[in-house]
Amino acid sequence: MAVCEECGSHQLEIAVLEGVELERCGLCDHLQGNPQAIARLDERREAEELGYSPIVYPLVKALELVPTFHVTAASPGRVETNEFPFVFLRVAQDGLRDVERLLTSLEMANQSTRRRWVVECTLQRGLLFILRPRFWKPILEIDNNDIREARYDFKILADILSRDVKLSWWRS
Ligand SMILES: [Zn+2]
Incomplete structure (x- = not known):
């Protein structure tokens, strides 16, 4: 029994x-x-x-496997209001090499994702990196289908990134 x-x-x-x-x-x-x-x-x-949505959490965890990365916010977007998904990332002083590696992984991941994902950088009390999908259309034309499709990508990005950060080219 x-x-x-x-x-x-x-x-x-x-x-x-x-x-x-x-x-x-x-x-x-x-x-x-x-x-x-x-x-x-x-x-x-x-x-x-x-306080994270289960949709974004695996990607948050994958990013935080990198010691110089710290995620400060992440959202799967809002279908009702057409807010696009994003991850806010702070990077330690010596972490620029890791941003370069992230972009390399992203380049490969973008062959499998439904939307093209980019890293933007803005100044907000220091550098803030924003990982987000790019829709290639005016903001007012982004519809809830765009948001829904981009959400599928979180798992793909998390899988690829959590694999890559353990590979030798990322660690070297
Ligand atoms: Zn028990």
């Missing part, structure tokens, strides 16, 4: 979360079952605790 891995209780109930059947302990609330589904739920909880 199945027992809770956390407290040993036999009071397991079936819980359907994110479309996957998991076991929840009736005594201590521990969840067990499909490891990928558990990891996704953990990540979602972590994102919520830090």
Whole structure:
């Protein structure tokens, strides 16, 4: 008979979360079952605790694998008001080489993304880097489909970046 891995209780109930059947302990609330589904739920909880949308959080984490990078804000955009998605990035004094590497990764990632992503730089109490999609049209013509499509790219960017930052050309 199945027992809770956390407290040993036999009071397991079936819980359907994110479309996957998991076991929840009736005594201590521990969840067990499909490891990928558990990891996704953990990540979602972590994102919520830090105030990030689960859509942007994997990319935030990938960027912060780089010691000179610090994400200060990130948004998946707003479909209702046509606000485009963005990530605000602060870079330490010695981090310009890492920005160059980020642009190299982005160049490759842009072959898989639905929209072309760019890094802009602006002055806001020091340099602020903004990672965002470019829509190639006047702002007033950006529609909610543009925003929706750009949202798909967060996962692609996160996957490529978290892979690249561990490669030798990024570390050298
Ligand atoms: Zn338990």
